[in-house]
Amino acid sequence: MSEAPADTKQKILDVARVTVQARGYAGLSFRELAKAVGIKSSSVHYYFPSKGELGGALAHRYTDDFGAYLDGLLTQGLDQSALLRKYTDVFRDTLRNENRMCLGGIMAAEHTELPVEVQTEVFRFSEMNIDWLARVLSMKNKGKASEATIRLHAMSIFAAVEGAQLVSRGRDDIAVYENIVAMYRTTGLLP
Amino acid sequence: MSEAPADTKQKILDVARVTVQARGYAGLSFRELAKAVGIKSSSVHYYFPSKGELGGALAHRYTDDFGAYLDGLLTQGLDQSALLRKYTDVFRDTLRNENRMCLGGIMAAEHTELPVEVQTEVFRFSEMNIDWLARVLSMKNKGKASEATIRLHAMSIFAAVEGAQLVSRGRDDIAVYENIVAMYRTTGLLP
DNA sequence: ACCTGAACACCGTTCAAGT
């Protein structure tokens, strides 16, 4: 019983994802990518006609994977603060893995340089995050805050966490992320 | 009395700054830049031998200019909350001007792709912001919080504001920035 | 002192050609 060889298309997506998280969409090269996969750059175009389609597919799968992980957390009977800690932990772990960033964050910075099909997926990623956070925030809301307020609170947490990752990276100091997130909890932005 | 013609070196820095804020360091092209200034791309190298030196000079001046503006605010007798509002307003105005981002934020996302001399300046920019915010936070601190706590609070505000700009851009909706910052005030992250 | 064209190794993309 031999291992099934990894599908070339999946291999392309895997390598590309790690590269973009480390170096951004602009830092992804078809020639380098092809070399890592073991084909020629023109062959990458067979699977993904343009860089935009590759980036879009990449971001789409990223959102689905992360969304599935987050939804899995909801079935474990964790309380609100435990769920939010798991959430912020993911962004810390990404940073720990070779100083990589959230795909949605790094691509948001590159917004104006992205093809529309990638911009759409970056939007969808933020939407998924905000939806999930709003669900978690609703757990402890006893009819006090309106749905719009909860959603805005969710969006603010998402933005603050992305910013913590961004600044931590800009200062080349992973510890900064954890300190900032701890302060978010102290000030009450994070329940 | 004729206008003194703008110094070529300054013109390069001016055009480059706007371009990087809109499209990132990776989105800055020597050939496009040269065309906008009215010289050839090889001539840009006469003033800035490498793209890294141009980026470094750019970020350095950006930090100095913004620092001078912020220090100017301190001499106007404004109270803490007014100062912090002026601070968050700057990032909103940048976003309004053709959806541009803070140079320090967009470059932080590109961190791994930047030459060291640019990384150094991105660090210096964050340092300047944190220092200024810590001074403003100290205005109302009656010996309750330690200096380290104030500094961490300052860093958290900086990160959160950068994140608000990032997410606002990723969602292609400038109004998002103001809503998020308002929520930062509601939750108490911003005094 | 300031500018230039030509060359180099990169980039995404296209396409005719292979199997």
Add this chain to the structure above:
DNA sequence: ACCTGAACACCGTTCAAGT
């Protein structure tokens, strides 16, 4: 169905050559 080499217009960089 999958892969390739060659060509195209881009990129930063170098450098000998101009004024």
